[in-house]
Amino acid sequence: SQQGEEDPQALSIQEGENATMNCSYKTSINNLQWYRQNSGRGLVHLILIRSNEREKHSGRLRVTLDTSKKSSSLLITASRAADTASYFCATDPRGGNTPLVFGKGTRLSVIA
């Protein structure tokens, strides 16, 4: 079943602009993760935020988590054409050794 839902489904921006993607989920979680997928390739882990954390940074990436609203956002600052990819959120449901549940992804296009 789909736990995380990304919004928007597709996003097109100019190089240098910031890109914001949102993720909503349904159940309690241990952590929430963001992944990137270039066309026709495997997913690459970007960042993990634990349920007791509210914000995390990694380079040009900023992730926030609001467990009361069951939502997360991924911000990519100063985007580059190379950031063009699909971005997925994945949740690690609390309560057992259960696999990550992925959303359908946001397709980001950064235009040079």
Next chain:
Amino acid sequence: SQTIHQWPATLVQPVGSPLSLECTVEGTSNPNLYWYRQAAGRGLQLLFYSVGIGQISSEVPQNLSASRPQDRQFILSSKKLLLSDSGFYLCAWSVGGSVNYGYTFGSGTRLTVV
């Protein structure tokens, strides 16, 4: 360092033919292993996962099966492929017995059933 190998990269198979996709992990022990499938433009659907040799959990009833004959080897199989089995198959591993670790994915296998 840990690496994950998945092959083949692409595969075109006729309906009714068998399937075997292999995934191996290097540089770690007792990993959790996963098979996901991704339809075009869609998210990832979990097919199977394994927390140890011979331990397979299936998430979706289908004509696919999985096996883990060795600690770092995960195989996805089918005796007779259906058209609906077409898709992008991804193998992944994570640290066994722990939460709060990300997954490392293989490069994927594009399967087209004709």
